[in-house]
Amino acid sequence: MxxxxxxxxxxxxxxxxxxxxNDPDQVELLPGAAEALRRLSETGYENVVVTNQxxxxxxxxxxxxxxQIHDRMKRLFADAGAGFEAIYYCPYLDGPEAVVEEYxxxxxxxxxxxxxxxxxxxxRKIDLxxxxxxxxxxxxxxxxxxxxxxxxxxxxxxxxxxxSPDVDFVAASLAEAVEIVQKYSPQGQMREATAxxxxxxxxxxxxxxxxILNFLRTAERRTKEExxxxxxxxxxxxQMLALAAFIWAFxxxxxxxxxxxxxxxxxxLLFSIFLQLFALALFMLARKSDR
Numbered sequence: 001m002x003x004x005x006x007x008x009x010x011x012x013x014x015x016x017x018x019x020x021x022n023d024p025d026q027v028e029l030l031p032g033a034a035e036a037l038r039r040l041s042e043t044g045y046e047n048v049v050v051t052n053q054x055x056x057x058x059x060x061x062x063x064x065x066x067x068q069i070h071d072r073m074k075r076l077f078a079d080a081g082a083g084f085e086a087i088y089y090c091p092y093l094d095g096p097e098a099v100v101e102e103y104x105x106x107x108x109x110x111x112x113x114x115x116x117x118x119x120x121x122x123x124r125k126i127d128l129x130x131x132x133x134x135x136x137x138x139x140x141x142x143x144x145x146x147x148x149x150x151x152x153x154x155x156x157x158x159x160x161x162x163x164s165p166d167v168d169f170v171a172a173s174l175a176e177a178v179e180i181v182q183k184y185s186p187q188g189q190m191r192e193a194t195a196x197x198x199x200x201x202x203x204x205x206x207x208x209x210x211x212i213l214n215f216l217r218t219a220e221r222r223t224k225e226e227x228x229x230x231x232x233x234x235x236x237x238x239q240m241l242a243l244a245a246f247i248w249a250f251x252x253x254x255x256x257x258x259x260x261x262x263x264x265x266x267x268x269l270l271f272s273i274f275l276q277l278f279a280l281a282l283f284m285l286a287r288k289s290d291r
Contacts, residue, residue: 002127006040006181007117007144008084009135010051013154013174015073022061024072034080036174043182046126047084050116050133050143056091057103063091086124088116112142117149134177141166150184152177215240235282242275 011017014037016028037047055061061069070087077083090109098104108115121128133144136154144151145166153167154177171177215236248268 002125002130003046004044004130004185005046005048005085005120005124005126005132007048007050007120007131007133007149008037009133009137009140010049010073012136013134013140014049020055020058020060021069022055022065024068027069027072027076029073029076029080030174032174034077034082036178037077037082037084039178040181041082043185045132045181045185046086046124048120048124048126049084049087049089050111050120051087051089052111052139053089053091054093054098054110057093057098057100059099066091086120088120090116111137112139112146114143114147117143117147121147132181134171134174134181138164138166141168152180231282231285235279238275238282239279242272242279245272245275248272 008014011021013030014033015021015030016026018026021027041047053066056063056066066089074083088109090107090111091103092098092105092107092110093103094106095104107113109119117128117131117133120126128148131147131149132152133140133147133149134152134154135141135144138153141151141153141164150168151166152169152171153164154174155170155172169177169180171180245268
């Protein structure tokens with residue numbers, strides 16, 4: 001079964017970019033990066049890093065050194081309570097700047113080409129059309145668009161806005177990027193639909209509660225005007241409470257965003273059923289008393 005992922009650029013997006021990072025001790029998490037990974041993981045997305053590493057082709061580091069850098073990055077994120085499922089990198093570069101002949105070539109893995117995203121999709125069974133790419137460079141968005149993902153471009157420090165058809169959304173921070181993903185995720189769209197339904201039902205709920213109050217007042221008057229037993233009045237009150245508890249449980253379940261909220265709603269629903277059964281028992285007892 002395919003799943004959705006968020007593909008993250010590395011340097012300048014998740015960690016600081018000193019320029020061709022080649023020392024594990026230089027790895028520094030950017031503010032909000034761990035929280036962003038954690039929130040999207042909780043939303044149900046896989047976090048996957050896709051990074052161009054032409055420093056290998058330029059002879060500034062080798063793949064073993066890159067592994068050490070990524071191991072340190074994983075540890076730092078783990079210490080912050082976050083992480084990612086996979087890292088994909090492209091060590092290749094075409095042209096005279098690639099001094100290591102083994103890595104001197106034009107590669108489909110190198111962003112803005114979508115090769116790393118497609119590779120991850122095949123290996124990890126990721127639905128690219130349901131996935132996102134977040135990065136601080138236009139080439140990140142171009143790679144995402146070519147792969148069929150939705151794209152978020154983090155704005156530059158100078159606030160310059162890039163106008164490109166490859167950019168679906170622009171975010172001023174990682175926190176804003178996460179909010180965009182969550183808003184347009186299946187869960188986010190469900191929450192919006194639920195909110196609309198709740199808003200539409202608010203007036204009906206108010207009317208229902210007003211009807212309950214009127215019913216109780218009518219029942220109280222009947223106790224004075226008719227031979228209305230205390231058992232019948234108690235049964236009517238309990239039945240109204242059961243109805244109110246059911247409404248409370250229904251809205252608790254549709255408003256809940258996690259398993260704990262859903263469990264609480266189910267408990268409230270069971271309580272409303274108990275009240276209804278108790279009311280029925282009181283009505284049956286009242287009928288026997290009238291005979």
